[in-house]
Amino acid sequence: MVSFVMSPMKVMSMSMMVIGTVLSVSSEELVGVWLGMELNLYGFLVVMNPDGHYIPEPCVKYFVVQSTGSILMLGGFVLLMQQFVVSGLMMSVIGTVLKSGISPLHSWVPSTIKNSSWLASGLMLTWQKVAPLVLLSMIMPLSGMWLVIGLMAMIGALGGLNQNSVRVMSAYSSFVHTSWMLLGLTWSSVVFVSYFLVYSMSVGLFFYGCSLMNKLSMSSQLSGAASGMGLLMLMGMPPFLGFLAKVLVFLMTSSSVIVLCIVGSVISLKYYIDFFYSMVMKSLTDKSKSGVKSMWMLVIIMNLMGGVVILVSFL
């Protein structure tokens, strides 16, 4: 259960987190970009610790990684200002890549997420990525982008196969989705934003359902329906919005890296289905009485989603 109490500290840190990202995205100066990210980091470090608890390990990991990334980034900015264009760009790109957890420097993501709370890991996968990704789209050279996208898709798809933790699996699945997002970002920011919204919606739904769940199985109907729904949206199967977002990227892009992204999504289907089966289906057979109701709810939501897709595609 998310221990989410609106203490003044939490309100302040959450708003700092939001304002930091907004500042970073909308800033004209490079220093402003850096400053926004720092604000966002300090806000988020508080959010990572639920009230009354102190979880050192993921906080320290996250802090170390992010501050190292910031050092590199800031150093790169300074070099840029000193007209060392190539080395400055390179350093700042490496810093940003580290901060957003993108492929060559991705390996902190699964272990950090594994030990954080549902809320923190959900935010880490979605909101925390906005500012670095937007910056990356501006400074990253295109050839490097293709490389990164391909690597992300492959690592995300392959790494998730052996996982048995929901959060680690989501970390790997976020790699695949990030590759799609980056592919959208190379073309237009609108595609990126729409994919990002759909992705955060599904991750939010999935993590919300999981956080309601007790240790053994999905006994609560709402949690079963919500997490099943979230997983199905993450899968990107046709009646769901996840599919629409993928189609959008597919239609927009002209690069052949899309093949790697699709292969990655197909391989990642395997672990989504495994999790879906063991989380939703098995709990349905275990508790048939509550299961039937949650199945109905699932079906209804599924149809609503399908309706949304049809509406969107015809408008």
Next chain:
Amino acid sequence: MKLMSSNLPLLVLICSGYLSIFTGSILSSAYLLEVPVWDSHCLSFSFSILADNVSMIFVGTVLVISGSVATYCKWYMASETYYNRFMGLVWLFVLSMIFMILVPNLVMLLIGWDGLGLTSFLLVAYYQNNKSLSAAMLTALTNRIGDVLVLVSISILLNEGGWLVYSYYPVSMWSGLSVVVVLAGMTKSAQMPFCAWLPAAMAAPTPVSSLVHSSTLVTAGVYLVLRSFYVVSANPLATQMLMILSLFTLVLAGSSAVFAFDLKKVIALSTLSQLSLMMFSISILLPFVAFFHLVTHAVFKALLFLGAGGVIHSNQSIQDIRGLSSLWQSLPVSMSAMSVAIVSLSGAPFMSGFYSKDLIIELSMMDSSMTYGCYMLELLGLIFTSFYSARIVFSVMLGSNYINCSTLRLFEHLNMQVPFLSLYVGAIFLGLSLGSTMEKFGYVVVLESYESLSIFLIPFVGLAMWWGVLTKLGFNPWSWTKMLSFFLSMWLVESLTSHPGKTLFFKSSLMMYQTLDQGWLELLGPQGVYAKLGQVSQLNEVVQSNYFTYQMVAWSLVTIAGLSLVVFM
């Protein structure tokens, strides 16, 4: 009074059925209502309804029988939990039959035709045990063959630009169409190669059997063939095939009925023999005589089944005729119903079965195209009819045995007696009245006197045979087990027709399973790919497990590279 008022709608249905029969018999014109549903360049799908005397009489018969059966169900199925579901299915069944009768368009007819197959499946499987399920499956699959054949004939008729197959003179037609239509009718009417499902469908509740065997499911095939008579008669091959197969079915059904012990199965086999008689009369180009027999047979067979249902329901669900005896004492009303039906069935003079059956035999005797062998087969089949009828009468009604000889009179509910009464009328008078009013049933018969005498003697020959076998010869064929099993399995047709197809499909399914699911393709495809990807994923785990050193090395390298770039550039 209360009973009568609660049954009022059903009684109105029965009366309107009789009204429709009599309107139909004096109707001289035909009406065709056609509503186009969809038009293309030269094709039009239309919904059409044909109302002429044949369809009016048949719809009337269906209404009379379904009304009687529904009344009877109130007594027979009173203790059922799912009574409403059952009745819903029965009415759907009747509705699809009426659809099948009234719609002459082959495309739209398929709705009724398919509906009959589907609802019969649900009704036969009604008791929800393995035996009913396998019987229902057999019924549904055999009917499915008929569906496919109807689809084939629809696609052949595409060349004609229309699908009004009833009373239709084909313009330029592939002559194979008549064979296809005949085969489709034979699946529904359970003729020779497809006859295994009819006795198996006895697993249904008895009122349903009464409905299925009299006027609905099995007669649909006969009705299709007789209505598309002009298509069928265009090809002599089709009529020849129909004649031979129907005669063989006649003998098969009769001889099996002689040996069967199950009361319902005996009656089912008698239905089969009457159906093959109808098919036979179509094959000698007498469709209207076949229709005449269809109507009279429907009424007395429904009555016979309702009587048998009363017997079974009142005797602890015993169906074996060896366990039933002297029922004339305990169930007088049911027994009188059954005896009227049986007398009508065996074609005793002046009952309704007599008029139609007699007409078929006389006209077939007049037909010069029939060979001597066919004629002998027909006579043999007809002799069996009175043989097994006598067996039912003398063992169930009059005989006595040591198993069950209660002489107490049982209570016969009014809901059981009303349908008997309504069907008595038909079983006795329908043949006379239809034969005298309807123009199409009027034929001039010219026969030698010994021929007409022999026709008159057919029932009595059967009786005499039964008497001779049992008493005079002292020969008891029912103790001869090999012959018994041969006849009880309907000349092994059951296993001959159902077994090869089953084996073929199961074997090919096994082969598909072994080559696709268990073969190299699976190993090379999904499973192999998954195993390989899993190995790569393990490699990733190794990297992840000591990611800190990995990251440190990576970062320091990157930092050194960056700084060196800054310094040396």
